[in-house]
Amino acid sequence: xxxxxxxxxxxxxxxxxxxxxxxxxxxxxxxxxxxxxxxxxxxxxxxxxxxxxxxxxxxxxxxxxxxxxxxxxxxxxxxxxxxxxxxxxxxxxxxxxxxxxxxxxxxxxxxxxxxxxxxxxxxxxxxxxxxxxxxxxxxxxxxxxxxxxxxxxxxxxxxxxxxxxxxxxxxxxxxxxxxxxxxxxxxxxxxxxxxxxxxxxxxxxxxxxxxxxxxxxxxxxxxxxxxxxxxxxxxxxxxxxxxxxxxxxxxxxxxxxxxxxxxxxxxxxxxxxxxxxxxx
Numbered sequence: 201x202x203x204x205x206x207x208x209x210x211x212x213x214x215x216x217x218x219x220x221x222x223x224x225x226x227x228x229x230x231x232x233x234x235x236x237x238x239x240x241x242x243x244x245x246x247x248x249x250x251x252x253x254x255x256x257x258x259x260x261x262x263x264x265x266x267x268x269x270x271x272x273x274x275x276x277x278x279x280x281x282x283x284x285x286x287x288x289x290x291x292x293x294x295x296x297x298x299x300x301x302x303x304x305x306x307x308x309x310x311x312x313x314x315x316x317x318x319x320x321x322x323x324x325x326x327x328x329x330x331x332x333x334x335x336x337x338x339x340x341x342x343x344x345x346x347x348x349x350x351x352x353x354x355x356x357x358x359x360x361x362x363x364x365x366x367x368x369x370x371x372x373x374x375x376x377x378x379x380x381x382x383x384x385x386x387x388x389x390x391x392x393x394x395x396x397x398x399x400x401x402x403x404x405x406x407x408x409x410x411x412x413x414x415x416x417x418x419x420x421x422x423x424x425x426x427x428x429x430x431x432x433x434x435x436x437x438x439x440x441x442x443x444x445x446x447x448x449x450x451x452x453x454x455x456x457x458x459x460x461x462x463x464x465x466x467x468x469x470x471x472x473x474x475x476x477x478x479x480x
Contacts (some may be wrong), residue, residue, distance in 0.1 A: 207286060209258055209273040209410040210251035210291070218250035218342055219243045221363075223344020224467050226476040228355040238302050238349040243296045245310055252291030253338075254316035260321045268378050292318075305349050315339060328390045332375070336367035358389055358416050359470050363463065365410035370459040373381065373445075377452040396449065405443045407459065411438045418472070427473045432465045434465045 226239045258265065259455060273279045290313040299310035316338060323330040340360040346355040375389040376396050393397040412415050414431050417423045436478045439460045448455070 201264055205273050205278045205467065206287060207478045208254050208380060209279060210289070211254045212251075212284045214254060215247045215250040218246040221339075221342040221467065222246040222346040224347070224471050225343035225359065226349050227346070228274065228343070228353055228359060228470050229347035229349050229350050229352040230474075231346070231350035231352070235350040238306075239346075241298050241302050242306065242345060242349040245295045245306070246300065246345065247300070248291045248295035249308065249310060249314055249317070252288045252295065253321070255284055255288035256318055257321040257325070260325070264378075282338075295372050302349060306345070309341070309345060309348065313341065314368060326388060328388050328393050328403070329372075332371040332390065333366055335371055339367045340364035341383055355417065355470065355474060357424055358413060358420075359423070359466075362410050362466060363411045366466075368458060369403040369407040369410065370456050370463075372399050372406070372454045373456040373459065376400065376403075377456060400449050403455075404442060409436060411435050411442075414438075417470075423473045423477055430469050430472065431466075434462060435468060437465070438462050459477070 220243075222242045222245070223239060226235065226242065231239055258272060262274050262281060265272050270276065272280065275338050276285055296307060296310050296314060300307040316334060320331060320334050320338070324334050342364040343356045343360045343363060344353065347356040372390060376391045376399055377395070379389070379391050390402070413433055415428075418425075418428045420433070437458075441455065441462060444458065445452075
């Protein structure tokens with residue numbers, strides 16, 4: 201066991217994505233050079249919190265991952281369960297210390313988020329739908345957290361809503377993808393209870409809501425025709441994903457990856473729009 205395993209168990213791409221999401225939230229909210237200290241701090245707050253959340257998730261998912269993801273760090277025996285648990289708590293503590301340096305509000309949100317991530321991994325993840333809602337909420341508040349760093353929430357609230365509904369859709373599809381291992385280990389996820397077809401229908405509805413919300417910044421006057429021009433192709437891509445949900449339900453892995461790609465594109469669009477409309 202070395203540094204490689206510690207980095208790997210955090211799922212570094214996800215952790216860095218959380219940090220970038222906070223940065224984007226801060227920039228969309230109007231943060232600038234005067235806020236650079238707080239922005240850098242919340243960037244690392246998000247990374248360490250996400251690292252702790254991913255690690256504690258793997259700790260509690262050890263038995264299920266032996267079926268669904270046997271090549272992960274813990275199932276393949278590259279790290280002990282005790283070490284993983286201690287590392288996750290350490291990461292949570294570091295994130296909270298950094299958050300305290302930003303503000304009391306940032307600290308309070310971080311503490312609450314770390315507790316929720318722990319509870320999600322321990323129990324809520326195995327409960328039908330409530331786990332999906334919780335992890336989607338935790339993802340969406342990263343953008344609001346960026347606004348907290350700069351004292352403004354302009355634009356980030358709608359971005360958080362889009363993220364929430366898209367994440368719920370993706371989480372449901374991921375549960376469908378993991379259905380075999382979840383059933384064997386007794387996890388009562390939504391697809392295990394209501395079946396795959398109804399779960400796909402629910403994912404469809406939430407993704408439709410996310411797509412519709414993408415036009416709110418234009419309708420509300422937050423952003424103009426430039427935003428409309430660059431967001432519409434993404435909406436078309438989401439329509440393609442919706443078609444896949446209805447017609448190609450034999451490949452949930454592809455569908456959830458496509459939703460993730462669409463979410464990345466939305467982040468880029470909000471960031472570009474925030475920068476362009478700030479200088480116009």
